Amino acid sequence: MELKIKGNRTLTGEIKISGSKNSALALIPIALLSDGVVTIDNVPEVSDIFVLKEILEYLGAKVSFDNNVMVIDNANLVNKEIPEELSHKMRASYYFMPVLLSRFNKVEMFFPGGCSIGARPIDQTLKALTALGGVVDEKDNHYAITTEGLVGGHVYLDMPSVGATVNTIIAAVKAKGTTILENAAKEPEIVNVATFLNSMGAKITGAGTSEIRIRGVKKLNGCYTEVIPDRIEAGTYVIAAAMVGENLKISNIIPEHIEALLLKMQEMGIDFELNDNSVLITAPKHKLKPVKIKTLGYPGFATDLQQPVTPLLTRCSGVSKLEETIYENRFNNVPYLNEMGANIEIKGRELKISGPTEFKGKTVEATDLRAGASLLIAALAADGNTTIKNVNHILRGYDNLVEKLRAVGADIELV
DSSP, X not given: OXXXXXXXXXXXXXXXXXXXXXXXXXXXXXXGGXXXXXXXXXXOOOHHHHHHHHHHHHTTOEEEEETTEEEEEOTTOOOOXXXXXXXXXXXXXXXXXXXXXXXXXXXXXXXXXXXXXXXXXXXXXXHHHHHTTXXXXXXXXXXXXXXXXXXXXXXXXXXXXXXXXXXXXXXXXXXXXXXXXXXXXXXXXXXXXXXXXXXXXXXXXOBTBSEEEEEOOSOOOOOEEEOOBOXXXXXXXXXXXXXXXXEEEEESOOGXXXXXXXXXXXXXXXXXXXXXXXXXEOOOSSOBOXXXXXXXXXXSBOGGGHHHHHHHHTTBSEEEEEEOOSOSSOOTTHHHHHHTTOEEEEETTEEEEEEOOOOBOOEEEOOSHHHHHHHHHHHHHSBSEEEEEOTHHHHTTOTTHHHHHHHTTOEEEEO
């Protein structure tokens, strides 16, 4: 599939942010730990979610998904090896590792997939599972993990990985005794996970800080929970508004979740009106100041917004610098942005962005999810027509993308 965009259209109106893809991708596998029926509201209708639904049904769960509400009944859950064609479709498939290990004392699956944005090892997850009593047998990207019963322990992550933090919590929640997790990730998605599990009967404290304590319980009940708004989707549309918006309102946001981005926009000289759950932006006509951005774990500048913010930095007068500290292969969007008219140099893990420059429509390719979002933002601001190929990557992370943009005035078509 391709996206065709006629650029340089002013966007006005309101874009309502959907539920967080990254939160939902963790909450859905976690539902299998419950001894009852789980209802998850505000689930985004993106392709990754349908892959998870496919895995759940493969494992015997009964799943309904309608109007952003997913209901999961795992009464007939079975433990089967998750085949490579399913696990390789997405990174989040590895959340099934600790879930099935906790429920059945054994799990078999292949190395998880996802976007090609650099090395994405699962060594910290394996380290945590081992610390809690798992025995890992790895061969040719195939993992067989067994345990005689998970037992609470002390886990120190070498880096505050979101995935490893979630997986440690999952493994510890029904383990015998107490687990102390240090150097944990602090992202809002971690808090969403802990709140969900606690509503099922778990005993988790400290989520959102670097030290999380999990006291194991024997049983988790069914419950209702809601996915938090997607901070990366929010940031992406906020950036688009700063490029081509006129009184464009981005609603259903949690402002502190995108505070690092908003502070950098203020530093550039971009004005906006911030409310309790929305932000109103008009693209500035004046010159913007160059800035320096460095990606960090939350509450720092999100790596998932590094590629989307790059087109905005081309509007700054002077040289902006953008350092990527999380993934080493997250500049695949840059050659295409340069083809469209940007002046960006790659120096190791840093971009040097000279501006101001203007974008012209071209035929480009989405190499990964956030690279695709970056090209989409550039296309919305470009003179002329842009075709973005391989848009399946973009559709993995943005709910009702075309409909939302059309509703505010974009000329965009999915072919």
